[in-house]
Amino acid sequence: MKDILGKTFECSCGKTHEVPDIEILETSIREAPDVFSDAFFIADLNTASLVDLPGKRSFVFNERRPLATMENVEKIVKASGDFPEIVSIGSGSLTDIARYAAYLSGKRFSCVPTAPSVDAYTSTVAPILVNGVKKTFMAIPPRRILLDIEVLRNAPMDLLRAGVGDIVAKIPARMDWILSHIVTGEYICDFVWDDMKDLLKEILLKSKDILNRERSAIKTLIEAHLVSGINMVIMGNSRPASGAEHMVSHLIEMFHEEKEEMPPFHGLTVMIGVFVSMKAYEALVEKKEIPLEEYSIEERRKELLELFEERKVEEFLKTYAGKKLPKIEADIVREPMESIYKEFFPHLKRTLETIDVNSMINSYSKDFLSKVVRLANTIRDRFTVLDVFDEMKILKNFSKIVF
Template structure:
């Protein structure tokens, strides 16, 4: 990864991204036992780049929507404009629309999470190159190698193209809609619960863990979480720090080769919620906001483990699980998710004392910071849009949609998930 920008203040704020480039070199032996490669991504920081975007991308096809087309002027002959009300979603249908209209060897997304996922997955399927022009610091997908795509109503994490170039315009980012700034804080707060879940999975089922990902993110993450209010007040410095951490998080995903460094139980809850809205033809909350809801629930789940919260031990039966899945998605999808759930690796034994000793220092260090960030983005207002019974059901089934091991599985194994889901707001 390399950078263009002369401002020393920007380089100071981007220290963690620059360190990732210098420290890891082109390839390195990881604690997981594998040799990882670091991709070459050019990241350009340029104020007012939106005024001359075509100077940064040679003969590119641009992907925009109605909102970003108003922000950034792109050559009409090489622009694909997707339509959606009130916004475009990352669906397979939109990927296919984009693929059918690519007019060059490079596709550039001009937008935030959904347009970026559409463009890089379309590039992957079409054998094209991909770059991006982010319009909000809302997700970590700009530098990641995966795309979250709705395929037949199911949220899938698909392999995608790594960007050749990311052009970051602080004028555009700092003026992003407030809900997208909130979403960025929500997405970055989730890196703490994702870290806890990865450590937990390593202890319970022996999943290999890549320590470099946390080492590169940890210190700057603390600063960004403390800076949440300044991000929401549109401080360019705070927004730049947020964008920096999002870029590092996405790069971690690319180096590891999957979303594990950035995604745990909170993302399973988010994906389940987003699929539910898709199933009833509704627009879900912005991804980072639904992730914030998942992070809130996941922190509560860890409180049960670390603070020995008293809950009733009542095992959730597979019949109950299937019934809730069917209510959400219909019987056909419920069967597929149950098959996934039943393939999960179960821990041979659960040593809660060892789990607590290993994970609690990270939990205690970040708990107040994450809670403060979630409060700043008013996460409880997001829950107010749903009935308590719906949230209970959402929690009960979110660990069925992926084989990934998380704290929801630990509560499930301990027969605490059922009561936790009912009492999540009391924990």
């Protein structure tokens, strides 16, 4: 990855890609105050103990999992005063807080990831909760990323599982993108898959080693997350990293937020989505018979209202109405899926077992999850395998047999 950072190149997809110039250094986390000698640090109760933070230039959230809310961003904008840079010591949410606070106050931003759990570290956008609603803001990429493999290796087990869940999502996400390219003519780039697929293969083969906290496997995992984040920056959107599996995850996360509950770590709900996409592609490629059944818009509205307030439901339905689903021939979409299916799926299946996807599935009722599968393609204007099933009128029955 390091050889493309900061470069601009013409790609076989016809576009010129610009790769952000991020410096990645591998050293002990204890060096952070010296490495970022004029920066302001933010941490939480879990991560503050990893570094001897200079009291005058740091803020420690008095909780174990501070949320990326606008209030917390504003707190950091204020606390960071005249320091020219904000550095986060933590995982997803802390990184988002620091990134957006730095952007708003015109400062530089760097990060010290403490878990290989998400692909947000190298990203430029910041998902922030504004009055309980998640909004994704444009922000800035990090200037530097400090990696301490010892720290990453010792992250909580659920964050390691989540890290594997969020990274293997790139496999069905790629298939959804190819599908959309074929069916809707959406633009596609191969570079952002080619730079990722060998890392993904390695992770599938080493998933047990990751959970056993083996250094080289953890290194591969964090590298894959950094590359995935960069791929999104290169593309200017999350298409390479997020398909139907993320819509399933997003719906579950929003359901928790609606009830004012803390959702599970991102990658843990993503792994449920990966399971769903895997089953969908399996059915498609293996030509499984799924009985046809109409799923009317009235039924969709009724089921959405069982999960969300009316205002949100109408918003979702508007998004869904804007999706024009073309007529789809199963044979035309089946064939291009076969090579990824054969190469990755046997390993993907085993990996999902290793990270114990069943414990996540069993933490919800079957009825709820199958509703999520039926509704996931309503919430976002992005074409995926669930739209194919919707158009073929097999979505409803698929949702009943998937778990």
